[in-house]
Amino acid sequence: MTTRRRIVQTCLAALPLALAGLSAAPAWAQSKVKVAAVYTVPYEQQWVSRIHEALKAAEARGEIEYKSSENVANADYERVMREYATGGAQLMFGEVFGVESAARKVAKDFPKTAFVMGSSGKVQAPNFSVFDNYIQEPAYLSGMVAGGMTKTGKIGMVGGFPIPEVNRLMHAFMAGAKEVNPKVEFTVSFINSWFDPPKAKEATFAMIDKGADVLYAERFGVSDAAKEKGKLAIGNVINTQAQYPDTVVASALWHMEPSVGRAIQAVKDGSYKAEDYGPYSMMKHKGSSLAPFGTFEKKLPADLIAKVQAKQADILSGKFVVKVDDSQPKSTAK
Template sequence: MKLTKPVFAPLNRRGVLKGGAALAATAGLGAMPTGLLAQEKISVAAIYTVPVEQQWVSRIHNAATGAVEAGQIEYQFSESTSNTDYARVMREYADSGVDMIIGEMFAVEQEAREVIAEYPNTTFLMGSSFPADENYPNLGVFDNYIQDASYLSGIIAGSMTETGNIGMVGGFPIPEVNRLMHAFMAGVREVKPEAKFQVSFIGSWFDPPKAKETAFAMIENGADLLYAERFGVSDAAQEKGILAIGNVIDTQADYPETVVASALWHFEPTLQAALANHKAGTFKAENYGVYSFMKEGGCSLAPLGTFEGKVPAEAMALVEERTKAIKAGEFTVEINDDEPASS
């Protein structure tokens, strides 16, 4: 099992990261008085239902640790928090007086919103499948809308598959996963219209063995390329000598002969927008998911690494053309949140 390591390891169950004078100097802020810098920092707490190594959460965690390094925030977090314990941890952080709480309330929408309503003076930035609601003015919602990069990775996949039989393993069929799969498939069909897809969901956000087992079954059924929405899929591809496309993080260095390309999520624009609004006193109920779009710098296609020069030139030319058009607002990748099905 190969995981992206966090920038900082938690000190205990609840990691605490605080930037001091030396850290500020490293970030180019050392000329500011330490006391003044501390006063301007926003205290942020994050609640994750999985380990911070998990790919989706790792992007949020890394953006937060980057803000620590820049002297913007003080940061603490809880990882592997169960759904049944989520509301309690939210209240605990809110009672401690933190300025902002970041989390992922996909499985606890009702309970989380009840807590949010109890703490109107606390800012909440939460991953959610539902739109912003003015009844919760202190709640900004987000999701990883990286369909632009997923579409581009699909173009590359379509040019690299020989059989046109592609396996796709996801966690749960929720909008944030569905839209990426659809965008990927649309990209594949740009260069391989006759492609067929095997689609399966493992019912977990972090179960590499199950994802690997599911991927093996797809390979047995003829897949010669896999879409690795979950950890474990690329391991199966590597063992069987076929190719894979990554998602959210760049695992090319871990699978140099397997992972051709990856759609990357950059949470930094989302977090920076929320911090700026909080500091300005203008934070309100709105959809922060738009900051994941490519034109906002929220997603990109990872470098090809060892596959540089191995992807057909025609496909790379199309990727470049579409990338420019997407950033210029001249090409829009469809957002389809419906559950994808095998073809």
């Protein structure tokens, strides 16, 4: 009895220490990472949809608590960021191209909050990381498809704004098209808006009237015009072939999951630091890809598919590197 009593007393004495050890465990091990995102455009806009979808997937897996705001005006962006940061957000995503200085100011005021923002600028220590849509590799491949499918030798390209994020994809697309068809001509136009489908549609109609039979749909609205006129379109960032089965031949897809997963894990294990997440959008990191040809699988010439597949293999092996050109592309059509 004495021995049994001593064992019980020893266990009871050790209990407070054991409980103290549990309470000292890192907070992230016991709760989800609190993530917030601020978007200047609707969730369905191509660029933002990739971030939003990746974060929603992490939320569905139970990794994070996710809150977000869409259609936030530039004038309100800083205020909304501050509200989320003050409310306990540990990690924040968004695109800050039009509000760079304001966003970076907020990051300075909340050094313990991790920021991962779409930006053309550089990282800002200790907590402001940047990312970009470095999907020029599949854009090059989709350009090869366009060059092989045009019958008039004229391709129309409609973009939002002539900024690096758009320019580099257009240049890669043009280079890919010229590899297959050196004589192809391009008409390039920018609508100076991130989300104005009617304006993009009108710009596309003008290109079709001048002979373009393949259109590069950097913005929403281009594929609608191509569909109405019976022309072909090449998608960008997202795959819209399901909505345009007889129009969208190929698409360069952007996958934000590698970047989002990396940021969440860094916050969880306490290793987060300001870094450039741009490279994680490249094909070798599964941050981008050429969409399956789907409804056009049997409509594309076999030799064209073979060329595209061979070039993709060279990209993945490092044998071929797609040039990054951030300068504004110009029309070459006469």
